Amino acid sequence: MPASLMLVGAGKMGGAMLEGWLEAGLDPAATVVLDPAPSETMAQLCADRGVALNPPDPAPAAVLVLAIKPQGLDAAAPGLDRRIGPDTLLVSVLAGKTVADLRGRLPAARAVVRAMPNLPASIGHGATGAFANGAVSEGQRASADALLAASGMVAWLDDEAMIDAVTAVSGSGPAYVFLLVETLAQAGIEAGLPPAVATRLARATVAGAGALLDADSTEAGALRQAVTSPGGTTAAALQVLMAEDGMAPLMRRAVAAAQRRAGELSG
Structure with a gap:
């Protein structure tokens, strides 16, 4: 100090x-x-x-x-x-x-x-x-x-x-995670869960996954594979999220937009 x-x-x-x-x-x-x-x-x-x-x-x-x-x-x-x-x-x-x-x-x-x-x-x-x-x-x-x-x-x-x-990855990143919780909860509601239950499950799931990442040095990709059974429910969801127009290109565009805006704010 x-x-x-x-x-x-x-x-x-x-x-x-x-x-x-x-x-x-x-x-x-x-x-x-x-x-x-x-x-x-x-x-x-x-x-x-x-x-x-x-x-x-x-x-x-x-x-x-x-x-x-x-x-x-x-x-x-x-x-x-x-x-x-x-x-x-x-x-x-x-x-x-x-x-x-x-x-x-x-x-x-x-x-x-x-x-x-x-x-x-x-x-x-x-x-x-x-x-x-x-x-x-x-x-x-x-x-x-x-x-x-x-x-x-x-x-x-x-x-x-x-x-x-x-700035684009970690500075703004918490907002991306909060949006993930919002959208996961909303998807749960549309799947039939009561709103309060869907919200609690979404928050606890994201918080728990973050805590696991903090406690385990295993790469995120390996952890993802470890919880994905071939032909199972998680694999079905990941097939959507990992499609060519899925999460990866969306996240690249989001980070690029934040990075570009950070540059515009200088001066």
């Missing part, structure tokens, strides 16, 4: 990350939260843990984590640039904002890590892709890794351009 940290933006994602960092050993006395409209929950957390919330003139920290909404960067940048010292590491979780975008608006920032977490980070089961620019030292990268890993797994990327693909 870094010696000191400033969190800018303490909404759902920022707040969840802060809780994880404090549990992982971040010193609350060396932590500052800046948020113009903190929730009651965040204000109470800061008060309970001894974290400074919106102090009048905070000094630069070892790490500044930028967790505001991307569209708020232009308005926030003038006040933030003076909070960045010569040895400050900037960690951004802003979707679509490249290292060049960040450095253009925050000239004081030299060492920059761009990260893309996802919603399950809020319960410690996130998947984060991260890229460090050339000014990030080994020690700074270790600090960033410790911070990001407190919310789940971290995959470091050699090319910043890959962040848009990470």
Whole structure:
């Protein structure tokens, strides 16, 4: 954990990350939260843990984590640039904002890590892709890794351009899974199940399959084959899902659309 940290933006994602960092050993006395409209929950957390919330003139920290909404960067940048010292590491979780975008608006920032977490980070089961620019030292990268890993797994990327693909796969991915639950439940209703039963079964099935993937290192394809008996019910369903116009091409189009939109949001 870094010696000191400033969190800018303490909404759902920022707040969840802060809780994880404090549990992982971040010193609350060396932590500052800046948020113009903190929730009651965040204000109470800061008060309970001894974290400074919106102090009048905070000094630069070892790490500044930028967790505001991307569209708020232009308005926030003038006040933030003076909070960045010569040895400050900037960690951004802003979707679509490249290292060049960040450095253009925050000239004081030299060492920059761009990260893309996802919603399950809020319960410690996130998947984060991260890229460090050339000014990030080994020690700074270790600090960033410790911070990001407190919310789940971290995959470091050699090319910043890959962040848009990470956004499309894991950043937006939870929504695809939630849609799977919705559509599976609806299919169950149309097959004759009561709505409440279909919903419970769909949620538990997807959650259980995810837990199995987390607990078992076997490849997903092998797990799929293991539960598919030749000529059985699962095989009949997979014949539809794995057809030429089935799930694979649909998922490719969905990820490509998200990746393209992520690129459009830069600048």
